[in-house]
Amino acid sequence: MSKELEDGPGANQTEMIAPVTTNLSENIEKQVEDERYLDLSAHVLANHAYEYSDKEARAVRRKIDLHLMPVLFFTGMISAVDKIVVSNAALYGMTTDLHISQGSLSWIGAIVAFGLLCGEVPAAYLVQRLRLNILVPTMIVLWGTFTMLLGTAQNFQTIMALRFLLGFAESPIFPSCQIYCVMMYTAEEQPLRISIYLAALASLFVGPVSYGIGVSTGASIATWRLLFITMGGITVLWGLLTFWLLPANPATWRILSEKEKYVAIHRVQNNKTGIENKQIKWYQVREALMDPKTWVLFVYQILIASFTGGLTTFASLIVKGLGYGKLPSVLLGMPTGAMQTSSAVICAVVGVQAKNIRVLTMCVTCLVPLMATALVWKLPASNIHGRLAAYYLCYCFWGAYTLSASLPAQNTSGHSKKVTNNMLSFVAYSVGTIIGPFFFGHSYPQGYITLMCCASIAIPLAASYAFICIWQNKAKDKAVAEGKYDHTTHVLAEGLLDITDREKKDFRYKY
Template identity: 30%
Template sequence: MSQVEVAPPKHQQDEHVESIEAEAEQSTKSALASQDVSGVKKDDALQLIEDMGYSTILTPENNKKVLRKIDLRLLPILLAIYFLQQLDKSTLSYASVFGLIEKAHLHGKMYSWLGSVVYLAQLVFQPLVSYLLVKVPLGKFLAVSCLLWGIALSCMTAANTFASLLVCRLFLGIFEAGIAPAFIAVTQMWYRRREQPVRLGSWYAMNGVVNMFGSLITYGLGHINSSVFEPYQIIFLFFGLITVGMSAAILFLMPDSPITSKFLPEEDKLVAIERLRMNQQGMESHEWKWDHVKEAALDIKSWLWFSLMLTISIPSGGITTFGPLIVESFGFDQLNTILLNVPFGAVQLIATMGGAWLATFWKMKSPVLALLCLPPIAGCCMLLNIPHDGSHKGPLLVGYYIISVYPGITPLIYSWSAGNTAGETKKKVTTGILIVGQCVGNVIGPTLYTTEEAPLYKRGLTANLALFCVLIVLILLNATYLFFLNKKHEKQRVAAGKDAKVVDHSMHAVGAVVTDKEGAPIQQVVNDNAFKDLTDWANEDFVSAYT
């Protein structure tokens, strides 16, 4: 069992600095030599190193400085985009409380399909999204996506029939299809694997913020008296126009990559590259590789990610769409129903960020994922067994609130997948497969609930309970498979004349010395393959984070 010594003796520190300097020199030579004889570059990071003529030494000091710059530029933009995306999708559930169902004459599964069609559109467009994310600059992609989905939401103001609402929601889904995959790509491009869970969790935590502040904003909009617009129409128009305005800010502020960013000086760009060297995943390449596509399709773990995301997204889709109606079924009026979603959002926020922090602290994701499944299991049991009458409103709300721990699961699956996949095209295709699972789940989820089943919603809650149990089994299967992949890479390293045991330093703090039980430093991953755009199968230096 290895341990991290943050402050080793001085003679070890000197030796460690010398090893870092030697490694940096070797990394530069390797980087400059890692283009093939035809001169075709493998990763855009290599071109920058070649243009500069040297690499740089990554230290705790310059790492901290550059990471802070990256966070201050990227995180506010990502948080704002995801806040608006989740808010825009949630407008349907808010509008349902303010008369949309009655005004648009929705009945049977019509309302359920308005929730599902967004994810159905995202499912169909994932192959195109995967291709575009390789070929198109990420900043421009996000700006255009935000503009188009804002227009689609604004158009819902004029929709007053099931058909017109369905068309608007369809286009909303198409234009939002690339947001989560693009965010995962941004996280892979800018952050070390140790840093990814908290960053992925931070933007996904906007689900909770939306349930808190979105509910309060909607509460205020619901009090507007207008002779022209219904309350639900005001909700659509207000959030749609804000989203359109946000797209302009994204266009000017969101960088496409560390290599082309304008907010980082040239030296800091080299630091940003060195920060990612230990990920063994590359940084950026705009070449679409069909052998990566084939590998992603044949890789068992691609389908394990798919299964994990499908299993969590079915309950997520149903509860997101029917959450306010479930609370209303406890016996609350319209405005109180909206306000009572604020604590639901607070629990989501705490669970998402708490789970991400715990996974970073433990350097393990699978135990945290299994732990996050337990409260939703308990919550579903409570809602299925507690009588739905006026004297049990409190316990019913508690059951509903502890179900809301489930959003902490999705970003950890994102980061587990993102940290275990390498190769530019394979990363995008694998993310696409994962998002397809999410979309299928979100299409199925709302259909398990119908307005006719109020107030118990027994079928939907029973299905959700079973799926949270299945999720724990899938987590264990995935961890086991990744463990055996590491064993396979150990044999490949031995065959290549390297040490079998290496340490994935992307999971440790920069500058930390990792030692074995006797105190001897453990070899870190060889850097020669870092920017060759190799997949995790092809790169024997790649270490899977199986836990």
């Protein structure tokens, strides 16, 4: 195989929008002959030709929703539970028993994200090479085991090591969920589904469990240890169940008939993003890294994810600091999950109501936590209920984050490029959750001020993403008008090959 074929048809092009070269037709013909370069959809669509109605397509979508989304939803929720439960453990005496200071608690909150960060590159490789229905359950069982072991920790160092391993084991989960969404849903359907598996209802789950453990009597071990063991045990059981529940891809999903598999794949073909290909293509990785959209979104997501790291690590302690008791603080943290989830769903629904208003929705949503943090900071200490309400509104940041998380899936074609962008998206999330806890390491007012700065910078960054999309779309239009795309070749390519958005004539970026 020639070096040109290995690197891909766009390997030597360094422009932001590289028109397809004149020898692309020859490259594509070579790739069509090599099955490694075919997207999974090509194999299914080439072997079947079913006719189906819109009603049948909607029925297949409902079937996928019914069987897949609850699994992704609970997986996302249980991953958040295992991270945020440390806040309630601190309230129940972990910091006292293990002599952990507020600054050290910041490190305990951040170390999970270090694990996520270190795991992102191997996770991207595993997501590309392994079957998702094996990878995801295995990682769930692993991080659940580490959560249970936290209940046996005797010092700060052990807590740090186990929390790092927990984050490392969790690193493939959300990139895998992103791939599931791209494989199963159209571009218009993806934002709402992404908001569902990123739904932050963990506080509604962990609150009653933590409260029940907190008021229980007669336990032979410390309350905070029982909390870790209980949550970790639930996670391990869920991981074992997902071995049976999760599919590898729509083409091999046992719950779908042959026609339903065809419909599931054919109906998402207009996404022009492909389904799956296990061949790593390094030119697609390079293309992702050279795209300015990638890095603008990367910084934006770091800033927004810092809210997660800061607020969730100190959640119960922040509420207690407003003037509430220990057990009431556990329950009063529950509405934060409802606020996060509702903001994510609202942003997802609003973001697809009109063409290209997702970035605008992200900018407007950022204004809510910006104003809310200012209120928590400046309202009189005596106004504890007003400050609590403002604290809840801070969690609207999640709507802006989940909407931003849908952009790489919709604006990327080429499986290796998708995996790379997904990896960078979750690296950004990890970096944000690393730095967030340190905002509150010395004082709560300092934390609120820093979060206000993050929201203020995120707004113009989101606007920059939209301007880059407009610029790149215009460059694509110009290349098409100048005849730099061979029409016949590109009809074939967009239907069969695992090639990138830059190489596809009809691909336009959404914002």
